Amino acid sequence: MTKNVGTTDKVIRVVIAAVAAGLIITKTLTGVWAIVAGIVGAAMLITSVAGFCGLYKLFGMSTCPTNTDKTSGS
Numbered sequence: 001m002t003k004n005v006g007t008t009d010k011v012i013r014v015v016i017a018a019v020a021a022g023l024i025i026t027k028t029l030t031g032v033w034a035i036v037a038g039i040v041g042a043a044m045l046i047t048s049v050a051g052f053c054g055l056y057k058l059f060g061m062s063t064c065p066t067n068t069d070k071t072s073g074s
Contacts, residue, residue, distance in 0.1 A: 003051040006063035013048035017041040 005013070020041030023029045029037050047053045056062060 001050070001052045003064055004056045004062040005047060005051045005053050006065060009063040010048040010051070013044040017045040017048070020044070 018041075020037040023037055024034050024041075051064075
């Protein structure tokens with residue numbers, strides 16, 4: 001798996017996971033909505049740690065900076 005999740009994207013995903021966890025812990029969300037938030041939060045955290053998002057791969061997207069060699073080769 002090639003990494004396709006950039007640093008800013010990772011931070012946003014961790015924040016979303018933390019918000020979801022906070023809403024569940026404080027019981028702001030309960031029942032089905034808590035389960036949905038838990039799944040979304042877990043997915044965000046896993047993709048952030050792994051640096052890979054399957055949906056990005058499916059759609060040919062990447063938020064990783066491209067590695068460009070700035071040397072002239074001479």
